[in-house]
Amino acid sequence: MNLSIQTLPVEIFHRIFDSLDVQTILFSIRSVCRLFRAMVNTYDRYIFDFKSISKSNFHLCCHLINPQNVISLKLYNDEYTPNQIGLFISLIRLRQFTRLHSITFFGIEEFQLNIILKRIHLNLLTSFSLHIQEYDNRRKKTTLNFLSSILAQSNLRKVELKIRNDRISNISWPVNSRIEYLIIDSNINFHSIMTILSCSPQLHTLILKQNLPILIGNMKQTCSFSQLTSLTIENLDATIDQLESFLLLMPSLIYLKIIGQRCVFDGKRCEQFIQVNLPNLNNFEFFIEISKPINQTQEDLQLIIESFRSSFWIEYKKWFVICQFNSNESYRIQIYSIPICKSILRYELDSKYIYLSNSTILLNYDLLTTKNINELFLPWKSLTYGNMKEEESTRINTMFPNVTKLNVDICRRTHLTSLEFLTSIIDISKLVEVKLESFYFNKDNQNLLFEIISILEQAYTLLSLIIHSRYSTYELYPFLNGICSIIPRQIKRLQIPINQLDQVETILERCQNLSVIQCEITRLKFSQEVIDWFNQNTIDSIVRRHARCDIIWIGKKINHIMNNHKRIKLDDNQFDS
Numbered sequence: 246m247n248l249s250i251q252t253l254p255v256e257i258f259h260r261i262f263d264s265l266d267v268q269t270i271l272f273s274i275r276s277v278c279r280l281f282r283a284m285v286n287t288y289d290r291y292i293f294d295f296k297s298i299s300k301s302n303f304h305l306c307c308h309l310i311n312p313q314n315v316i317s318l319k320l321y322n323d324e325y326t327p328n329q330i331g332l333f334i335s336l337i338r339l340r341q342f343t344r345l346h347s348i349t350f351f352g353i354e355e356f357q358l359n360i361i362l363k364r365i366h367l368n369l370l371t372s373f374s375l376h377i378q379e380y381d382n383r384r385k386k387t388t389l390n391f392l393s394s395i396l397a398q399s400n401l402r403k404v405e406l407k408i409r410n411d412r413i414s415n416i417s418w419p420v421n422s423r424i425e426y427l428i429i430d431s432n433i434n435f436h437s438i439m440t441i442l443s444c445s446p447q448l449h450t451l452i453l454k455q456n457l458p459i460l461i462g463n464m465k466q467t468c469s470f471s472q473l474t475s476l477t478i479e480n481l482d483a484t485i486d487q488l489e490s491f492l493l494l495m496p497s498l499i500y501l502k503i504i505g506q507r508c509v510f511d512g513k514r515c516e517q518f519i520q521v522n523l524p525n526l527n528n529f530e531f532f533i534e535i536s537k538p539i540n541q542t543q544e545d546l547q548l549i550i551e552s553f554r555s556s557f558w559i560e561y562k563k564w565f566v567i568c569q570f571n572s573n574e575s576y577r578i579q580i581y582s583i584p585i586c587k588s589i590l591r592y593e594l595d596s597k598y599i600y601l602s603n604s605t606i607l608l609n610y611d612l613l614t615t616k617n618i619n620e621l622f623l624p625w626k627s628l629t630y631g632n633m634k635e636e637e638s639t640r641i642n643t644m645f646p647n648v649t650k651l652n653v654d655i656c657r658r659t660h661l662t663s664l665e666f667l668t669s670i671i672d673i674s675k676l677v678e679v680k681l682e683s684f685y686f687n688k689d690n691q692n693l694l695f696e697i698i699s700i701l702e703q704a705y706t707l708l709s710l711i712i713h714s715r716y717s718t719y720e721l722y723p724f725l726n727g728i729c730s731i732i733p734r735q736i737k738r739l740q741i742p743i744n745q746l747d748q749v750e751t752i753l754e755r756c757q758n759l760s761v762i763q764c765e766i767t768r769l770k771f772s773q774e775v776i777d778w779f780n781q782n783t784i785d786s787i788v789r790r791h792a793r794c795d796i797i798w799i800g801k802k803i804n805h806i807m808n809n810h811k812r813i814k815l816d817d818n819q820f821d822s
Contacts, residue, residue, distance in 0.1 A: 290314070319348075375406055389412065396418060397422075403424070450475040476492075499526060512554070530582050570598070591621075592622070615646070676707050681711065686721050704735075708737045710740070738761045741762075746774060749775060
């Protein structure tokens with residue numbers, strides 16, 4: 246070992262570790278030499294993020310890490326890691342987590358939440374994120390007591406809650422809460438919002454991911470929450486009167502983001518309201534979809550966009566706006582600021598979009614317009630390379646350059662001679678998750694399905710692939726052997742119908758990094774055969790059967806000649822459907 250490295254302070258290496266993930270530290274650095282192992286063992290700022298981790302690596306992490314050295318913990322029960330939280334509880338001595346600053350529980354069951362919160366130390370928490378997936382009303386009171394205790398922690402600054410309204414509304418919110426950043430990803434009543442705002446004098450950012458309570462339309466302005474400077478409403482379904490009544494409570498807003506429907510936006514009315522009631526507003530983002538009783542024309546768009554062409558919008562605020570409709574659904578109008586503030590968008594390949602802007606510099610889609618979109622829904626109807634839109638065939642830059650999640654809905658009768666134009670819509674190399682589905686798979690769309698799967702080999706960062714028929718899994722049976730032979734090798738999660746054990750073998754031999762497989766199986770007898778196969782060929786896999794699907798978190802793969810191995814663990818809820 247080089248003497249200069251040996252004499253360097255260990256703090257320098259620990260500072261480098263701060264920029265690395267746990268698996269890199271444990272599996273790449275720790276094994277280099279004794280010196281590095283000692284540095285890893287004394288490092289005390291581990292951030293445990295177990296999203297999408299393989300089961301074997303999960304076991305190793307739980308075995309190698311001292312819980313007292315962990316400052317951040319993120320656990321997930323999701324499609325990548327079924328029953329991860331239950332396994333974590335069985336492997337780790339929870340009382341040794343004494344230095345946690347940040348906790349995230351995604352998809353946790355309420356009884357698991359109670360087990361963990363009863364044992365770990367919470368007095369150092371600065372961030373807490375909770376998504377309860379399965380509730381138990383017998384534990385409701387205990388849960389509320391724990392949440393009230395967490396929210397009262399003096400160090401807590403950021404909170405995200407995705408729990409039912411009957412839990413949120415009954416939390417005893419502490420007076421003079423120190424929380425500064427709050428995300429609520431569930432329906433919440435107006436009284437609860439008022440309670441939270443009244444008890445949180447330091448809250449500056451509020452994000453509501455579900456609908457704003459309708460009752461605000463009848464409220465009287467009796468208070469003002471000037472501490473709030475940033476507000477986001479991601480699923481608005483209210484009138485403009487109701488929205489304005491709510492915004493009157495927050496006169497100090499600097500940032501406002503609204504995504505929703507039914508709220509008819511008029512540029513002149515917005516301008517007057519902002520000038521009078523939100524004088525500090527510097528950043529206003531919105532995406533509003535309005536359904537009209539009759540089909541609209543370009544002249545109708547012209548009337549709407551004209552109200553956004555005043556000097557207030559273009560020169561003073563520099564807020565650029567587009568108003569558009571889809572030629573196939575011209576009764577539905579979209580009004581949005583630039584860049585599009587949504588992360589999820591549906592784009593119709595076979596439609597012509599009619600759009601007008603309040604500025605002449607925004608005549609076409611460009612990278613700036615769509616840079617925030619990372620999930621794209623792409624209905625694939627009867628389209629050929631020859632009749633695709635001219636602007637797509639001549640495009641130099643991709644229309645949606647930052648898309649990582651692609652959902653393709655393949656029409657029953659689709660004839661396509663080339664997929665080259667797909668690269669004019671998205672950057673294939675950035676895809677992380679892809680879902681290919683159809684209401685009815687048949688020979689008409691078989692070639693398209695195969696061609697899309699083949700092109701995904703270029704998606705080097707692809708982790709997840711779903712192939713699903715909404716009508717019946719039997720439709721895919723004739724094509725399954727061919728599909729299994731071309732599945733992208735790099736994926737870690739796969740959902741697909743299975744009707745033969747040979748297909749499972751082909752998939753696992755081809756996809757060496759596969760961590761989770763979700764086998765859509767209609768027959769319980771064959772489901773047991775799949776479980777038996779994993780018993781014989783893997784160590785300590787976990788399976789959960791849900792909605793006619795065997796969800797298998799794959800354990801360590803073994804050779805056929807090995808006889809001593811653990812049985813596959815069955816989730817208690819595997820026969821819940």
